[in-house]
Amino acid sequence: MYLTREEERTLNGENGWANQTCMKILVRLGELFHAEKLIPITSAHVSGISYKTLGDAPIEYLKALADADAKVKVKATLNPQSLDPTYLTGKLPKDLKQKQLEILKQFNRMGLTESLTCTPYYLSKTKQGSHMAWAESSAVVYSNSVLGAWTNREGGPSALAAAIIGKTPEYGIHKPENRQPNIQVNLRGKLQNETDFGILGIHLGKLLRDKIPTINELKDAPRDSLKQLSAAIATTGMTNMFHFTPTSERKKIERLNVELKDLKHTKEELSTASDRKPDLVFLGCPHCSVNEMKKIAQSVRGKRVKHGIEFWVCTSCHVREKTQDCAEEIERSGGHVLTGVCTVVSWTEKLGIKTIMTNSAKTAYYAPTLSKAEAILAPTRECLKTAVEG
């Protein structure tokens, strides 16, 4: 791998242990994937923030980096944490909050912004064609496919290393030739709502592994639906991007037909709950957009969340600030707008939640393992109806 003189110096430890360690990570990964050089990035997004998923192991490493004066060189955002500052903090044991704060403190010391969201693309516009190092898989696929900003699927530690060096090895999806579709997906039937997009993602992810599909019939799909597809396809597969507008690729590529009955079958697999009564109705995986906040607020206006049901809407602080009226409307109805958190990385099982109803196929997929809960997968409209009517 070609390194500039400055990069060599960093690798040799002349710019301190933290920079040396981060440079080693990037160079070794680059060599592993046959990168020829490092390229500058415009932003990094780091996953592995929630104390629930991290445990104690990383705290020492993060602290060692911060103690060695590691500082990010580009705009670097953070994935959601395990609790929100108000509602869940009040309900969960104090020591969990302390541990979570300890993790956030180390990231703060290194200059990462406390964005705490899986949708960093709502915070500021990503430039088309810019190279980034993002680690949240749903955001990686959305970014490559919908926003046209380029990022490999980083892990938490490699995204952090990229943030501190301000560069990433040039391999994989950073090269135009690796962004071409290599499988044509023919969808036979129409997707009705955003949940159907998620179900398609779960189904495709299992079949595609790391292939890049071009999917017909999605040209006019709303962005919120493409967000569900992105999150789900990354949940079950290694796919980094999909194409949804006709591509100029003329080469003959493999074909895959998807029938509506395949999706029906996938939906049944994801809906593990035998009982149709949820303890929790959850919207906001991935975190809600401004548009989604508006729709939810409109739908619950003047209504009351049914007694015995928790109703959570998860988003970032940033989107909540932009939709304060909507958030208040949702809270007046008895729902909770939780910022910087989601069910996948929080401790719903500690709150006695055994059945989660959600519009998100990703959440439904992870509910049995990560949340020890059964799932009911249904479109937003049905979720909202259940929240207020039971």
Added chain:
Amino acid sequence: MQPKILKGRTIVEGHCKAQALVSTKPISFLGGVDPADGKIIEKHHDLFGICVKDKVLCFPHGHGSTVGSYVLYSLAKKGLAPKAIVNQTADPVVVVGAIIANVPMIDQIDIKQIRTGDTVEVDACKGLAKILKRKEN
């Protein structure tokens, strides 16, 4: 015996001599290895219940969450890390873990040649694993 030399690729430089602990299954450091005592805790794993401390840990490749990299660091800080890692195919999670934990690591080694209990010298700078002594039956 004449040492059997296996040639692979350097991932993290370093040198050590220790007993081999060989698995035919991939290892997920997150959820698969207990950071408190270094034992393999993944059920149905062929190394279930065995401690990785001070071993030349040989396995095909890693799998699972990238948080696993931090687990290797944590093991090293507690003195519970393997002496070296020998993989068939290195994957990003284990590579990053070995770098931050400073555990010598090589890959592209046919690990089937090595048996648990063999005395193995790893010269990671040259990408070599030398089987010095076979386990006595």
